[in-house]
Structure formats: C-alpha cells, structure tokens
Amino acid sequence: MEKDFQILYSKMYPKLVRQAAFVLGDRAVAEDMAQEALLRLHKIGLSTIDNPPAWLSKVTNNLCFSYMRSEGSRRRREETVLGNSAEDTFSQAAASAESAALDREEFRLIHKALKKLQPRDRMVLLMKFSGYKYDEIAATVEINRNSVGTILARARKKFKQEYELICPTT
Amino acid sequence: MKCPDTGTWQAYLDGELTKEEKISLQEHFQNCPECTDTLDELSNLESWSTASLTAYRSATDKMPVEHTTVQKSNTGNNKNKVKSKGATRMKKGFKRWAAVAASITLLTAALTMTPVQQAVANFLSIFRVQQIEVVQLTPGDMQQMANDIQSKVGEVDLQQFGKVDIEQKPDQQRIPLDKIAAKVPFEFKQPAVLPDGFMPEQLASVISEGKSKFQFNVEQVNSLLKSLGSPTLLPASLDGKSFSVSTPAIARVRYVHQDGKESFSYSQFESPEIIAPSGVDANALRAALLDLPILPDNLRTQLASIEDWQHTMVLPSGKESEEIKINGNKAIISKGTHDYTNLIWIDDDVIYQMSGNLDRDNILQIANSLYQSN
Missing domain, CATH: 1.10.1740 (Rna Polymerase Sigma Factor; Chain: A)
Incomplete structure (x- = not known):
C-alpha cells in the first residue's frame, strides 16, 4: 500500500x-x-x-x-x-x-495578459486548452454547464484583446 | 429560428451539443450570414489562443525546477519537502515586502501609483507602526490621482529619485508548522479553533527580516513636486541622507478547506520600521507631501487629522470597513467581493492579518481563538 x-x-x-x-x-x-x-x-x-x-x-x-x-x-x-x-x-x-532572460519575454507577455482575466475565465480558458470537457470545467469553476461556451468565447476574446494591448505591434 | 447565442455556437464547435441540437444548428447556419460570421470569429479566436497557449505551455513546462529533496520518516507517513531558497522565492519575499512596506506608509494611497510615489511614500513612514487608522478613499479618487500624475509627470523611474541598497535580502522558506516558533523573533500564535473542514497546509511560509538603506535625491524629488504644482518642497538638507528600512520577519500559514475550493491565510509579522538619520525634520516631509495638489481634499483632511502619524499604519478603504476589538486591540475588519473577509490588528508591535473565504463570525472566532490557547 x-x-x-x-x-x-x-x-x-x-x-x-x-x-x-x-x-x-x-x-x-x-x-x-x-x-x-x-x-x-x-x-x-x-x-x-x-x-x-x-x-x-x-x-x-x-x-x-x-x-x-x-x-x-x-x-x-x-x-x-x-x-x-x-x-x-x-x-x-x-x-x-x-x-x-530575454527569451522569457513571450512567456511574460502571455502571462500578463492571462492575469488580466477573471480567475474563472482564465481557468475555463486554460482547462479547455488542456483538453477538458465542459462537464469537468463546469464542476471545477462551479458554473452551469450551459454557460461554459459563453464564458470560453468571452475569455478568448478578452485574452486576445489584453495581449494586443500589451504588445500593440502584433 | 432565432439566432443561437455565441455560447451555443462555441459549444457547437467544441462538440458539446447533442446530435439533435447539432443538426438544428447546422440547418440554421447554412441560411444565416451573421452566424457564419460568428462561427468564423470563434474559430479565429480559437486558433489564436491555441497558438499562444501552446507557446505558453512549452515555457511553463520548461520552467526551472527548483532543487528539491524529499525527506521521509521511517514509516513514510510524514512527507515533508524541504525547498531551497531559489530565485522565485526571493521574488515572492519581495512582493510581500512591497505590500507590507507600502501599506504602512502614511500616504500610500496617494503616492504608490508610480515607482516614485512608492519611494516617497516609503520615505515617510519613519517610525515603527503601532496602530492603524482607516481613511476613506473612493476608486474615483484613486483614478483622479493616477490621471493627474500621468498627465503632469508622465512615466517616472524610481532610480531617478533615490538609491536603494539592500543590505540583507529577505528570503522565504517553507517549513513545517511546528518549526515556525524557532524561526521567528516573535511569539507565533496558532488558532485553537478552525471552522469545519479547514486544515492548515503542511508547510508554512517564513520570510526572514530584510534590511535596506534608502537615500533621497532631493533635487529630483523637488522637480517632481514642482511639476505636480506643489507649493511645499523638500529641504535641501535631506539630500544624500541615509534612511534605514527594516522589513519584518513574516510567518504565514494557509488553511484550505478539504474540498479544495475555499481557503484563508493567516500571517503574523513584526511591525516594519524606518529609521531616519538625525537632523531630519520629519514634519517638514509630511507637510510637503500633504501639500501635494493631487491629493483629494477629503483625503488630505483625513490624513492631516491623524495625530500620531509616525506610528500609524494607514489603510485606505473604499469599501465598508468596521472597527472592532481583538483581545482589547483595535482591529479593522473589511469585506471584499465574493465572501472575502480581511481582518487586521496590531498587538504588542506584532501585526496579525487574516483573509479568505470566511464570514465575519468565523474569522472573528479564529482570531479570538489565538488568545485562548496561550
């Protein structure tokens, strides 16, 4: 044992x-x-x-x-x-x-953008990327399964916006 | 058919709908240019975020592994891992340091929005903290001050206004709860009562005392004050004088509910202290800062009315906070968003802070129970 x-x-x-x-x-x-x-x-x-x-x-x-x-x-x-x-x-x-180190720059930028998201939205975004299904995501962040899609779409949008705010050249 | 919302389309893309739902959505989308656009946008966002997160994950996978050793007792029941004090830890010590040092300072609220404000604010808290006061400050006030600084001064760099020498870096260790008492220079108290389901984490954080010296560049600071339109400047005699700043030793324990979803933390630390060299007129400094035109009048009045300001930690509060007593000492309890409660008090030069997903009754019960067991 x-x-x-x-x-x-x-x-x-x-x-x-x-x-x-x-x-x-x-x-x-x-x-x-x-x-x-x-x-x-x-x-x-x-x-x-x-x-x-x-x-x-x-x-x-x-x-x-x-x-x-x-x-x-x-x-x-x-x-x-x-x-x-x-x-x-x-x-x-x-x-x-x-x-x-300079090569951590990209990591830092993405990390910074992610930190701008609400913890719930960030968790949904990252869990989805990691391959979790809506049921599992809903259980972890304590939301209704039907809201996962909405929150995910919004989180990705905000993630991209925040990233572009941080580095406007891209 | 009414257009399905974005969330439904997202679920469609993610294969999270039933067969029937899927079919009905497909029919809709063939005849609806708007929803075609929505789908395009969602797919684009997905590829963008997947590409970014792929890069991000390979970076987090490659993050330097701290040197760790696993200590095992003979029975193997106690697994305590001792960590080396790596760079990450040091950085955390710094962050905590920043939070504590900044929150004690008299004009923190007004002056910490940019690095130089941080320096000026640190400069002011010259004596040991022995009591706390709350000043009311609305988010609107904060924004206004931030805007003023931005428009009148622009970007500023801490280096321009003074020099910080770190003499003793604070470092953080993770140690078992029963070892804390030997590591900190104050009496470490543990709650005798915990709400149902909460347990302390196996390892607590202990941050050692830090010491640094701070020297002002008066000319630079005064040019900043002038650009803010301040009528009162710092005396030239301050230039190059060395202030010593000690940041306290801190013990912090996190308690987590067994379901893993709720937690609170409890910290105990000595009062931070800043020692001014002889010949410094602390009141002149205070006057210069209170005269800053960017301070909202109501804040200025509140700050000016604090008599024993050398020994007072000022907690800016925009939300409801309430003054209560813990073991006969003045304590401030405030409620944040999402059932988040924060409690702070000072007893015999030691600052106690608790915050987490607890209601008022629970947090008070825990706080008071610190005094039962001892």
Whole structure:
C-alpha cells in the first residue's frame, strides 16, 4: 500500500506540477499545489479512490482555482490599497535584479495578459486548452454547464484583446 | 429560428451539443450570414489562443525546477519537502515586502501609483507602526490621482529619485508548522479553533527580516513636486541622507478547506520600521507631501487629522470597513467581493492579518481563538 503510493507519487508529481504550472504560470506555487493534492490522497487513503490519477488531477485543478481566486482577491485588495503598480514595480525590480532572460519575454507577455482575466475565465480558458470537457470545467469553476461556451468565447476574446494591448505591434 | 447565442455556437464547435441540437444548428447556419460570421470569429479566436497557449505551455513546462529533496520518516507517513531558497522565492519575499512596506506608509494611497510615489511614500513612514487608522478613499479618487500624475509627470523611474541598497535580502522558506516558533523573533500564535473542514497546509511560509538603506535625491524629488504644482518642497538638507528600512520577519500559514475550493491565510509579522538619520525634520516631509495638489481634499483632511502619524499604519478603504476589538486591540475588519473577509490588528508591535473565504463570525472566532490557547 505504502509502496503503491510511492510509485504513484513519483509518477504523478511531475505531471501535476506541469499541469499546475501551466494554469498558474508559477512553478514554485505549482509545486505546492501538486504536493498538497498528493498529501490529501495520502490522508484519504489510496484504496478509497477509484482512479487516483484522475482524482489527483481534479483536486490539483480545484486547488489551483482556489489559489487563483484568493490570489485575485488579494491582488484586487492590494490594488485598491496600492494602486496598480506597487507590486509590479517591486517584482520588476526583483526580476531585473535577477537579470531575467530575454527569451522569457513571450512567456511574460502571455502571462500578463492571462492575469488580466477573471480567475474563472482564465481557468475555463486554460482547462479547455488542456483538453477538458465542459462537464469537468463546469464542476471545477462551479458554473452551469450551459454557460461554459459563453464564458470560453468571452475569455478568448478578452485574452486576445489584453495581449494586443500589451504588445500593440502584433 | 432565432439566432443561437455565441455560447451555443462555441459549444457547437467544441462538440458539446447533442446530435439533435447539432443538426438544428447546422440547418440554421447554412441560411444565416451573421452566424457564419460568428462561427468564423470563434474559430479565429480559437486558433489564436491555441497558438499562444501552446507557446505558453512549452515555457511553463520548461520552467526551472527548483532543487528539491524529499525527506521521509521511517514509516513514510510524514512527507515533508524541504525547498531551497531559489530565485522565485526571493521574488515572492519581495512582493510581500512591497505590500507590507507600502501599506504602512502614511500616504500610500496617494503616492504608490508610480515607482516614485512608492519611494516617497516609503520615505515617510519613519517610525515603527503601532496602530492603524482607516481613511476613506473612493476608486474615483484613486483614478483622479493616477490621471493627474500621468498627465503632469508622465512615466517616472524610481532610480531617478533615490538609491536603494539592500543590505540583507529577505528570503522565504517553507517549513513545517511546528518549526515556525524557532524561526521567528516573535511569539507565533496558532488558532485553537478552525471552522469545519479547514486544515492548515503542511508547510508554512517564513520570510526572514530584510534590511535596506534608502537615500533621497532631493533635487529630483523637488522637480517632481514642482511639476505636480506643489507649493511645499523638500529641504535641501535631506539630500544624500541615509534612511534605514527594516522589513519584518513574516510567518504565514494557509488553511484550505478539504474540498479544495475555499481557503484563508493567516500571517503574523513584526511591525516594519524606518529609521531616519538625525537632523531630519520629519514634519517638514509630511507637510510637503500633504501639500501635494493631487491629493483629494477629503483625503488630505483625513490624513492631516491623524495625530500620531509616525506610528500609524494607514489603510485606505473604499469599501465598508468596521472597527472592532481583538483581545482589547483595535482591529479593522473589511469585506471584499465574493465572501472575502480581511481582518487586521496590531498587538504588542506584532501585526496579525487574516483573509479568505470566511464570514465575519468565523474569522472573528479564529482570531479570538489565538488568545485562548496561550
């Protein structure tokens, strides 16, 4: 039993980290989310779950979405308090101090555009890209299945608009 | 047939409709140029976003892997992973730093919208925070100030107005809950009561104390003040004087509901502190900043009425916030969007903050329970 868990852990951990890193755009937080999902499975017990990899992937999505929302609320709160740029300023200062590589520019731009979306819209967009069906998306972000199409279409539109605002040349 | 909405067409493209729905949509679309356009637009958006996200995903897949080790106890029941303090962590420490340092400053609300405002605001909070006050500030006020700065000053760069030397970088570690007490210079309190279903995450964040020095370039700041039309300038004697800024050690724990959808975080940190060199007239600084014409009058009045401003953290609030007591100390509770509640108080030079998907009763119960167990 414990050995089964070990095997599952080493197999699933890297996958879950990649899944979460894509959704969050932050590797360090993604590791925390993946680990938290695995710890939960360990607590509940492997034998109680029918399809552990699917369960882990679902819980990881839930954790990421929850993180995004709390992060979003925190940011909105701080934006009310600080205006838009205080956090950006410092993270930019930190990034330039660490001499951020130029080849990450494209990543940064897309990440920035994604962050402009509501957490719900962002999650829908990213889950759809990752191949999830409407049912699964609806369950994770707690919306009616019939709204997924509308939200997805709107999220893509906004994503493109935000991206073009950031780099008007394209 | 009435034209189906965009969402329905999206579901059609994604193969998420029943066979019957599909057939009826196909019939409609053959005779409707408008819906043909909608479908075209949706397909274009899809290819654009797929192309962008493909690039994005290959970048996130390749993100540097932090050095990690898995520590296992003999039974294998305790899996605690110890992380090295990588660059990402440092950056997070910085962000937190920025949030804390900025929120303590007297004129944060007015002055943090651009980098230079950040610097000026930091400059002002010269003494240790011991109490909190709320000032009312509407989003309209904020926007107005932002516009004023944009139109009168334009882009500004922090480097122009002073120099920051980091003497001790704050760094962040993830450690098990029971190890926190040994890592922080204050008494770490844990709630004795948690709402049903909430559990602490296995690892908590601890950020170590940071120290930096800040020097003003008075000439540059004054030219900024002038361009904003300010009647009061900074005294020349401030030029090159070195201020030391200590950012506090922070312990932060996140509690997550077992369904994974709700969470709240609890932080405890020492009061930040800024020490001015001797010979600096702090009141002159304050006067110069309060005279900034971009401050809305109601804000100016509110700020000016704070008597013990050297020891006061100002929390700008546009929404409903309420003053209550936690363990006899003044606390501010405010409600955000989506059942998000934020609570902050200061007790004995230590700042406590809780925020998350909790209602008022729950958050107060948790806060008060910090004092039960000790």
